[in-house]
Amino acid sequence: MNRIVVASLLAASALVSVAKAQDVPTIRVGWTIPAEEAKYWMMRRPDKFPNLGKTYKIEWSQFQGTSPMSQALIAGALDCATQGVLPIAQGMDKDTFAVYVVGQHVGEKPGSFSVYWAVKDDSPIKTVADLKGKTVGISIIGGGTHGPFNLMLKRAGLDPEKDIKLVEVSFSLSEDALRAGRVDSTNMNQPFAARAEAKGGIRKLFALEEALPNIVHIVEACRKDFVDKNPELVRAYVKDFTAALKMALANRTETMQVVSEITKAPIAVLDTYLLKGNDFAREPGGAPNFAGIQAMFDVYTNEKMLSKKLDAGKLKHPSIVAPIE
Incomplete structure (x- = not known):
């Protein structure tokens, strides 16, 4: 009888554990190659982020470029994803989707690489x-x-x-x-x-x-409806994003290893440019350059790539934006 009771208790405990695991909220995140070192760290070194897998989980999906991720955001198939400035502008221009820019991957600064x-x-x-x-x-x-x-x-x-x-x-x-x-x-x-x-x-x-200093190339964007519905969940994600980018910049040797694991590029090749002066600029805390985004919006409008003037300030959430410590 005791064995039956113990077995029942163990089964009940297992069910509770499964239920708790299922209760951990999930963010569906899109990514691509290259230049997303923060995400690569979170994917390949998840043990460095105590909340990842416990407070929240990430369902990672790889895409071939940012445009397919824009469509996935519009369709509601992703919650957050890497985005270029133009797809975001086009979404705002056509009212097809609305996002918050919560972080920045890479851009240009004086002295950095420029396309x-x-x-x-x-x-x-x-x-x-x-x-x-x-x-x-x-x-x-x-x-x-x-x-x-x-x-x-x-x-x-x-x-x-x-x-x-x-x-x-x-x-x-x-x-x-x-x-x-x-x-x-x-x-x-x-x-x-x-x-x-x-x-x-x-x-x-x-x-x-x-032609245009301080260009912003790729940012991390999350659907507004998702952020508004799950503010603490997204805050936890952006906090880890902030920490991940700091780790990537602080430990170049390990970052090259992480990037090599993701991209399959030899470390010897990565060593010729990655996180050096001939690479794109990265903000230590992943802070988005909203002024740079606005300047790009204005160029797109002037070049008739957009139908109206846009306000980059609408992309900034009052509190959920990198860096979050």
Whole structure:
């Protein structure tokens, strides 16, 4: 009889444990590659975050870029995700979805890496004006860098619609397209820029920072309805996001290991740029640069990529925004 009682108690205890585990709230988070070191730390070193898995859980979903994550946010399939500034602006412009920007992954600052357009060393193209009549590559036509790119051309007296032939060339294929002569100039991003520079034979023509300083590339955004309904849950997530980015910046050696585990890139390759002066800028606490986002909104509006002027201040929650200690 005692054995039966003990067995019953153990079974009841197990049921309670399962129920408690099921009660732990879950955030559905989208991620991609590269430049999301905070998330990579949370995925590969979860033991560093005492609340992760106990106070809340994360259901991670990998995507090929930020645009599919925008659609997943709109569909309600994700609660938080990495986003570019343009998809957020387009969502605000069309009233298709509303988010809070709760953190920032990478951007540009004076002295940091800036997305740039390269030409071959022996190219006769010496200035932006020399691009007239040439074939120029860009990662995504109508993408986040397109507005500042147009601005740079206009400053050089070129009409972006008439004076160049613009073609899409992904960052991973930019070096090959340039060396093979399929384009006269094309955009370069890390880690592909570091690889191309190491081989030699190319030079920088201009960088985006010359058109628009302090560009914000990718941020962490959460659906407004989800945040408003689950403020403490999202606060716990942003607190860990803040801690994770600080860990990533404080321990470069371990961060390279973590990034290598996620991306499968050799540490020797990561060591040529990751968290060095030729990498994008990261805020120690992951604080979003709302002024930079506003400047980008204004460029997109001026370039007719948006139908109206937007206010980046609407993206900021009164209290749930990195850094949260």
